[in-house]
Amino acid sequence: MHNLIKMLPDAIANQIAAGEVVQRPASVVKELMENSIDAGASFVQLIVKEAGKVSIQVIDDGAGMSPQDAMMCFERHATSKINKAEDLFAIRTMGFRGEALASIASVSQVELKTKREEDELGSLLRMEASVQKANEQVATPKGTSILVKNLFYNIPARRNFLKSNPVEMRHILDEFQRIALSNPHIKFSLVQNEQETYALPVEKLGKRIVDLFGKTYREQLAACEENTNYVSIKGYVGRPEYSKKTRGEQFFFVNNRFIKSSYLHHAVMSAYERLVPEGTFPFYVLFLTLDPSHIDINVHPTKTEIKFDDERSIYAILQAAIRKTLSLNHLIPSLDFDANVNFRNPSGASGAIPSFSGANSPRPVQYAWKKLYEGLNDNIEAFERQSVADPATNLFNETSTTIQSKANTWTAADSLAHSNFQVIQILNKYLVVTLSGGMLLIDQKKAYQRILFDQFSENLVKKNGVSQQLLFPQILRINPADSVLLEEILVDITDLGFALTKDLEENYWIQGVPAGIGEEDGQNLLEGILEQVKNEATDLGQNHSEKIARILANRAAIRFQSKKLISEEMSGLVEQLFASSNPSYSPNGELISRSLNEAEIGQLIG
Numbered sequence: 001m002h003n004l005i006k007m008l009p010d011a012i013a014n015q016i017a018a019g020e021v022v023q024r025p026a027s028v029v030k031e032l033m034e035n036s037i038d039a040g041a042s043f044v045q046l047i048v049k050e051a052g053k054v055s056i057q058v059i060d061d062g063a064g065m066s067p068q069d070a071m072m073c074f075e076r077h078a079t080s081k082i083n084k085a086e087d088l089f090a091i092r093t094m095g096f097r098g099e100a101l102a103s104i105a106s107v108s109q110v111e112l113k114t115k116r117e118e119d120e121l122g123s124l125l126r127m128e129a130s131v132q133k134a135n136e137q138v139a140t141p142k143g144t145s146i147l148v149k150n151l152f153y154n155i156p157a158r159r160n161f162l163k164s165n166p167v168e169m170r171h172i173l174d175e176f177q178r179i180a181l182s183n184p185h186i187k188f189s190l191v192q193n194e195q196e197t198y199a200l201p202v203e204k205l206g207k208r209i210v211d212l213f214g215k216t217y218r219e220q221l222a223a224c225e226e227n228t229n230y231v232s233i234k235g236y237v238g239r240p241e242y243s244k245k246t247r248g249e250q251f252f253f254v255n256n257r258f259i260k261s262s263y264l265h266h267a268v269m270s271a272y273e274r275l276v277p278e279g280t281f282p283f284y285v286l287f288l289t290l291d292p293s294h295i296d297i298n299v300h301p302t303k304t305e306i307k308f309d310d311e312r313s314i315y316a317i318l319q320a321a322i323r324k325t326l327s328l329n330h331l332i333p334s335l336d337f338d339a340n341v342n343f344r345n346p347s348g349a350s351g352a353i354p355s356f357s358g359a360n361s362p363r364p365v366q367y368a369w370k371k372l373y374e375g376l377n378d379n380i381e382a383f384e385r386q387s388v389a390d391p392a393t394n395l396f397n398e399t400s401t402t403i404q405s406k407a408n409t410w411t412a413a414d415s416l417a418h419s420n421f422q423v424i425q426i427l428n429k430y431l432v433v434t435l436s437g438g439m440l441l442i443d444q445k446k447a448y449q450r451i452l453f454d455q456f457s458e459n460l461v462k463k464n465g466v467s468q469q470l471l472f473p474q475i476l477r478i479n480p481a482d483s484v485l486l487e488e489i490l491v492d493i494t495d496l497g498f499a500l501t502k503d504l505e506e507n508y509w510i511q512g513v514p515a516g517i518g519e520e521d522g523q524n525l526l527e528g529i530l531e532q533v534k535n536e537a538t539d540l541g542q543n544h545s546e547k548i549a550r551i552l553a554n555r556a557a558i559r560f561q562s563k564k565l566i567s568e569e570m571s572g573l574v575e576q577l578f579a580s581s582n583p584s585y586s587p588n589g590e591l592i593s594r595s596l597n598e599a600e601i602g603q604l605i606g
């Protein structure tokens with residue numbers, strides 16, 4: 001009889017583990033960046049190509065590894081971070097399972113360069129699908145660089161499962177944001193397809209938030225701080241009337257680790273009760289610090305969930321802390337105890353509803369927002385000022401969340417924000433923008449694609465695309481097969497702002513088109529959308545709406561391919577582009593703009 005049970009070969013065991021740890025490029029980003037933080041880095045650089053599908057590189061100036069450790073780090077359960085079981089309850093570092101690098105190396109091609117301060121030479125290792133392909137000594141700066149190429153190249157099924165570049169990039173940005181938020185004392189850089197999209201200097205949390213999310217956040221933040229024996233809470237919450245219909249700007253960090261918790265979210269929302277409209281979410285970034293023995297973070301390998309030993313206390317303290325912040329900042333209307341508290345019910349019938357008794361009963365909330373926020377900024381600035389190294393520097397000078405052609409030299413968006421720019425059009429296709437530090441070249445069609453895509457995506461999320469009514473409704477001529485498709489995407493295109501009706505003969509009439517699209521284009525656009533949806537139907541699946549937004553943006557931008565623009569249109573386009581979610585790349589992942597600084601222009605001329 002043969003024995004049937006055998007140990008899995010390491011490479012396969014690693015691949016199985018990888019299924020849990022490495023779901024997509026963003027998971028690699030998270031693991032590598034966390035390792036850099038654990039290694040005590042003061043500068044962490046993330047370089048991605050094609051949303052991480054081609055490569056992901058993280059370079060740090062942290063402790064580095066010895067030649068022996070450089071080999072060990074790809075072994076499963078190899079970790080320098082815990083030695084004994086008890087350590088699991090006192091975890092202060094980000095990683096602890098020692099499976100990330102082994103998992104990543106089992107599903108990609110990895111190049112590691114690392115050197116410790118004290119070593120003369122560093123190590124270079126190449127791994128392919130868990131197999132070591134090279135191990136050499138190299139001259140390399142102190143710290144670690146890990147380059148991960150062709151993720152899932154050896155598991156085609158997983159690779160095919162990856163979503164479009166914008167979607168994968170969004171996930172990467174989420175991870176980058178979380179890590180950058182929880183480490184404002186560390187300098188970060190993000191380079192996307194050769195362009196630096198974030199350059200974040202060492203700063204305070206408030207300014208880091210502004211740098212990451214945009215300068216409008218400067219006005220909407222209220223500092224929150226609460227200290228109890230069990231937990232201390234620190235961070236910022238957003239003004240109620242800035243709350244958004246989409247989620248994604250709510251962050252909890254427990255002992256500096258990002259976590260998701262609907263329970264804690266509920267506690268925050270309860271503090272905002274009656275202050276924000278139903279179905280909207282205020283911004284918040286909250287750091288909870290407590291003794292690690294009170295929490296269990298070993299729930300899931302990706303470690304975003306957490307258990308507290310006393311959930312109720314956390315809830316109550318958090319809710320109270322937010323309430324306090326809102327009222328300290330006058331975001332909760334003050335209660336007027338002297339006023340008459342007997343309300344007549346609307347029908348005019350007798351009897352007060354409810355009959356408040358005693359001085360502690362609040363009146364219904366009244367809203368007078370504008371006044372309530374006076375002095376809020378001073379509050380945030382005062383909070384941050386306590387520990388700013390150089391008081392002369394303006395906390396909130398927007399210098400970092402910008403596109404850059406070269407790190408720390410000159411930023412196009414920066415110059416745009418601070419100077420009057422001039423713009424001319426050439427070939428009816430490109431815009432040339434003159435800036436104090438150089439020039440910017442913009443492809444106008446691609447710029448429109450980005451702006452329209454953002455607009456349409458927002459319409460889809462908010463389900464409130466503004467529709468421009470047509471004076472003369474147009475009949476939509478489509479064949480029966482296409483009308484089935486149309487039915488399928490009807491909700492989305494209605495959300496976008498198309499208004500369609502059906503007559504008795506089952507003909508569709510276009511009554512309105514999304515605002516911002518030429519009226520004459522309704523029929524064309526809908527046909528075009530249907531056509532492309534048909535072609536891409538095989539993978540319409542989950543990103544349905546994003547795809548439709550992209551298709552529509554592409555179609556609607558065609559008319560700007562070659563079109564003379566008047567000067568207001570040009571400057572409007574430039575401004576909108578830089579207010580968009582990604583001024584560098586179109587939703588199709590193509591370069592929109594390129595900046596040239598003085599040195600680069602000099603080089604061109606030679």
Ligand code: ADP
Binds near residue numbers: 036039063079080095
């Ligand atoms: P974990 O972080 O859970 O320990 P990893 O697989 O992520 O497991 O890393 C394994 C080990 O490799 C770490 O414990 C650390 O000793 C070393 N290591 C990984 N990345 C770095 C880095 N950027 N700098 C220094 N050491 C690193």
Ligand code: MG
Binds near residue numbers: 096098100
């Ligand atoms: Mg790790």
